[in-house]
Amino acid sequence: MKWANPLYSPLSVLIGCGVLLLGVRVLKAPSIVVVPIAIAVTTLAAGRLAPKPQTQTHQAKPNPALAQELADILQQAQTLARKAQDIKAEAKQTLDDSQFVDLLGTVQYACDRASELPTKIDRLAQRLQGEDSILSVSELQRQLRDVQNKLVHSSGVAQVQLQKLTESLRKNIQLAQEGQDARQAQVANLLNLILDSAGVLQTLQNQLRTVDLADAAQAAELQNLGEELREFQENLDLLVLR
Numbered sequence: 580m581k582w583a584n585p586l587y588s589p590l591s592v593l594i595g596c597g598v599l600l601l602g603v604r605v606l607k608a609p610s611i612v613v614v615p616i617a618i619a620v621t622t623l624a625a626g627r628l629a630p631k632p633q634t635q636t637h638q639a640k641p642n643p644a645l646a647q648e649l650a651d652i653l654q655q656a657q658t659l660a661r662k663a664q665d666i667k668a669e670a671k672q673t674l675d676d677s678q679f680v681d682l683l684g685t686v687q688y689a690c691d692r693a694s695e696l697p698t699k700i701d702r703l704a705q706r707l708q709g710e711d712s713i714l715s716v717s718e719l720q721r722q723l724r725d726v727q728n729k730l731v732h733s734s735g736v737a738q739v740q741l742q743k744l745t746e747s748l749r750k751n752i753q754l755a756q757e758g759q760d761a762r763q764a765q766v767a768n769l770l771n772l773i774l775d776s777a778g779v780l781q782t783l784q785n786q787l788r789t790v791d792l793a794d795a796a797q798a799a800e801l802q803n804l805g806e807e808l809r810e811f812q813e814n815l816d817l818l819v820l821r
Contacts, residue, residue, distance in 0.1 A: 649700075670690070
């Protein structure tokens with residue numbers, strides 16, 4: 580319990596006086612016993628009645644624009660997930676031969692990862708609008724390190740995407756260091772990644788519908804698209820997962 584000076588709490592002094600009068604006048608107790616009790620009660624009452632310090636939280640002010648952007652990005656993620664499930668079914672029909680089992684597995688796994696996106700975005704939306712919602716510099720720096728580590732081992736379109744994400748995260752870190760809210764900029768990064776994923780998914784669907792599986796080059800291109808889509812989902816995880 581917090582200790583406080585009774586002199587700054589008139590109510591606690593009044594309570595102590597009441598105890599003193601009750602003991603001496605009503606109970607006829609000796610003052611040598613009642614006075615220490617009254618002092619103790621006054622002190623305890625002052626501690627109880629002392630104003631509680633207000634705890635600071637990191638909850639941001641309501642941001643209608645951010646809420647709308649998060650709703651829009653969730654809708655985009657849901658559309659992507661539905662399309663991924665459709666393509667997964669198409670892949671099963673197209674690659675039903677046992678000799679394409681590895682290729683089918685690559686495409687199905689990439690589609691399953693894309694289907695997980697709405698749940699991840701929903702969790703992120705709750706976090707960005709709840710307590711401790713302001714993105715910290717340390718969190719953004721951790722994301723930047725993860726992206727840079729992945730960039731070293733990437734190539735092709737995924738590498739270009741990670742390079743763009745690196746620059747965006749550096750800008751967001753600068754915003755956070757200046758005390759500005761970086762959440763909307765972070766949501767913009769996610770939207771770009773989702774749109775990029777949607778583009779790969781559409782290309783994958785087009786390829787599935789026209790591929791000549793007897794042509795090794797076309798089969799390899801389909802394999803690459805599946806792996807590319809999987810990498811895009813992993814890049815999204817760098818921003819979504821905490």
